Amino acid sequence: MSPRTPRLVLIGPPGAGKSTVGHLLAESLGVTFRDTDADVEATEGRAISDIFVDDGEPYFRRVERAAVQRALGEHDGILALGGGAILDPDTQADLTGHSVVFLSVGLADAAGRVGLTTSRPLLLGSPRRQWQELMEARRAIYEGLATVIVRTDGLSPEEVRDLILAEVGA
Known part of the structure; x- marks a missing residue:
């Protein structure tokens, strides 16, 4: 039996729309949606922000790594990874x-989508500055891993879904 593999893996920073667009893609393609952040919360029985506070980022990253590894091997639908999993x-x-x-x-659209609130543990303090620093550190990794890059600024989730479907030939 060959291993299952996700149809598409969505990556990006907080506020990019991974979950929202992921659900729309899954619906359009007739597959299921899975989010590794939700997997981590289900496994741990607590919110990611609580994991960060109680056990720290290194512990969270280990749990996240295990969730990503499992999902990549088990899930054959649309898979969204947490922003830092990459x-x-x-x-x-x-x-x-x-x-x-x-x-x-971009920052303006991300802020409008998620509000850059303190429920996101890596955005404590100055959420806008922290988000910009995260993107400076991660952008090259996101771009290097991507087979498709879709700019979501100013687009509805449905428009983003349609762009992705056109890019991947689905």
């Missing part, structure tokens, strides 16, 4: 050969 070199290697869509978004 920082792990093993995850980067595991994404080789997958159809990876980077949902690129």
